[in-house]
Amino acid sequence: MLDKRNFYIDGEWVKPLEPNDLEVVNPATEQPIAVISMGTAADIDRAVGAAKKAFQTFSQTSVDERLALLEKLLAIYKRRYDEVATTITLELGAPITMSTQQQADVGVGHLQGFIDALKNLHMREELPNGDLLVREPIGVCGLITPWNWPINQIALKVIPALATGSTCVLKPSEFTPLNAMLYAEMIDEAGFPAGTFNLVNGDGATVGAALSRHRDVDMMSFTGSTRAGIAVSKDAAETVKRVTLELGGKSPNIVFEDADLEDRVAGSVLECFNNSGQSCDAPTRMLVQRSVYDRAVKIAEETGKQARVGNPEEEGEHIGPLVSHVQYGRVQDLIEAGIAEGARVVVGGAGKPEGYETGYFVRPTIFADVSNTMRIAREEVFGPVLALIPFDTEEEAIAIANDTPYGLAAYVQTGDAKRAERVAARLKAGMVHINGGPHRYGSPFGGYKQSGNGREGGRFGLEDFLEVKTIHRP
Ligand code: NAD
Numbered sequence: 001m002l003d004k005r006n007f008y009i010d011g012e013w014v015k016p017l018e019p020n021d022l023e024v025v026n027p028a029t030e031q032p033i034a035v036i037s038m039g040t041a042a043d044i045d046r047a048v049g050a051a052k053k054a055f056q057t058f059s060q061t062s063v064d065e066r067l068a069l070l071e072k073l074l075a076i077y078k079r080r081y082d083e084v085a086t087t088i089t090l091e092l093g094a095p096i097t098m099s100t101q102q103q104a105d106v107g108v109g110h111l112q113g114f115i116d117a118l119k120n121l122h123m124r125e126e127l128p129n130g131d132l133l134v135r136e137p138i139g140v141c142g143l144i145t146p147w148n149w150p151i152n153q154i155a156l157k158v159i160p161a162l163a164t165g166s167t168c169v170l171k172p173s174e175f176t177p178l179n180a181m182l183y184a185e186m187i188d189e190a191g192f193p194a195g196t197f198n199l200v201n202g203d204g205a206t207v208g209a210a211l212s213r214h215r216d217v218d219m220m221s222f223t224g225s226t227r228a229g230i231a232v233s234k235d236a237a238e239t240v241k242r243v244t245l246e247l248g249g250k251s252p253n254i255v256f257e258d259a260d261l262e263d264r265v266a267g268s269v270l271e272c273f274n275n276s277g278q279s280c281d282a283p284t285r286m287l288v289q290r291s292v293y294d295r296a297v298k299i300a301e302e303t304g305k306q307a308r309v310g311n312p313e314e315e316g317e318h319i320g321p322l323v324s325h326v327q328y329g330r331v332q333d334l335i336e337a338g339i340a341e342g343a344r345v346v347v348g349g350a351g352k353p354e355g356y357e358t359g360y361f362v363r364p365t366i367f368a369d370v371s372n373t374m375r376i377a378r379e380e381v382f383g384p385v386l387a388l389i390p391f392d393t394e395e396e397a398i399a400i401a402n403d404t405p406y407g408l409a410a411y412v413q414t415g416d417a418k419r420a421e422r423v424a425a426r427l428k429a430g431m432v433h434i435n436g437g438p439h440r441y442g443s444p445f446g447g448y449k450q451s452g453n454g455r456e457g458g459r460f461g462l463e464d465f466l467e468v469k470t471i472h473r474p
Pocket residue numbers: 144145146147148149171172173174202203204205207208209212223224225226227228229231232246247248249279280281380382408446447451452
């Protein structure tokens with residue numbers, strides 16, 4: 001078992017101030033793979049102190065100096081790429097093919113996206129009225145990340161903080177801390193000055209709250225559940241710090257009768273099941289026009305039946321287990337709620353897939369005849385569970401799509417380009433995907449309503465970490 005009990009503070013791996021061990025578990029085997037420490041408010045205090053001190057000088061570095069550090073980090077990341085993928089497979093349970101092609105790839109894509117954006121960012125700007133606008137790093141940033149796309153969220157927060165000349169303290173998810181510690185090793189090797197990046201492990205209620213409340217933290221960037229995002233906002237309010245949030249989703253996927261049905265329904269099912277359904281922007285509510293509804297249910301059924309769970313360490317297109325026992329319980333509860341509320345099970349159902357008694361595996365599940373008032377249509381399941389809802393008119397589809405507290409992503413499938421644009425304009429979501437259009441590195445990622453505020457990635461992701469100063473000249 002790996003001993004990963006130290007934290008990275010002020011450029012060194014240091015012991016926690018009080019020992020408090022936690023085992024990291026492999027979700028496919030339910031066996032411990034490493035031991036980490038759960039920190040305290042005192043560890044956060046130490047890390048924030050280091051970040052505050054480092055900010056004095058790091059904030060004065062030039063864009064070129066920081067670009068050179070980021071280029072070094074990119075080269076190191078590429079060299080250690082396979083380690084990132086195997087670590088994510090081990091602690092998250094993502095199958096190795098998926099870890100290699102998707103989970104680890106984001107570390108390269110986002111870093112390159114930020115490098116490109118930083119090269120084009122104007123830190124000084126003459127306004128037409130004669131005033132001078134200066135962009136400055138915000139200060140010490142508290143970064144809290146979830147377990148589902150671990151390197152994705154780390155990259156989307158750590159890189160813009162450092163790229164803009166801020167310093168930071170990262171608290172990764174206690175379920176997937178190992179890839180964060182690997183990332184810390186890479187930052188160390190790249191030569192970022194001591195104190196610019198710090199890592200403290202721990203739970204949300206203790207370490208996360210201590211970070212959000214800390215008076216020397218200038219900004220909190222949080223990704224996780226809406227529940228915890230609200231807690232971070234409340235904790236940060238006392239010191240009036242900036243808070244950016246990337247939260248949950250219940251993204252609608254509108255399938256019109258003129259869509260390429262075979263391709264778009266099958267593709268959408270696979271997208272919903274990707275990463276075992278543990279993606280905040282997954283298309284989990286498929287709204288289908290009634291004239292093609294029965295055909296769409298049939299295509300979804302055929303695709304869903306072919307979805308297999310399997311050993312994450314084996315190459316292939318199968319899906320892995322959920323991350324934890326807690327997550328397994330939540331998903332079972334919602335599958336049972338769907339059945340109890342009268343939705344029709346087309347594929348899967350409650351319980352474990354045959355032959356997978358060990359590990360947090362669930363059956364990929366598709367419900368048809370779902371009403372938008374049912375729990376499976378309103379709550380984020382965060383498992384491979386898809387809900388199909390019929391609709392009659394474009395107007396009704398838009399109304400159902402927007403009838404959710406969330407507003408992260410939305411999806412539109414149609415052969416009519418004008419309709420795609422018209423509908424996209426009326427969807428209350430931060431990102432609209434048309435006919436399978438993917439998210440591209442460098443484009444802003446984030447949501448409306450209770451899916452959060454702020455945008456991550458590229459230029460918008462950098463701007464969230466900058467203060468704006470106006471110089472009024474005579
Ligand atoms: P979570 O909210 O339980 O935990 C996320 C992080 O917040 C963890 O590091 C956790 O320790 C910490 N945390 C928990 N309570 C806290 C508190 N009171 N104060 C400070 N920190 C606290 O979420 P999770 O289960 O790890 O992740 C799944 C959730 O994340 C889903 O809701 C998903 O939609 C969301 N998510 C959103 C995005 C996005 O970009 N919008 C991306 C990925 C995941």
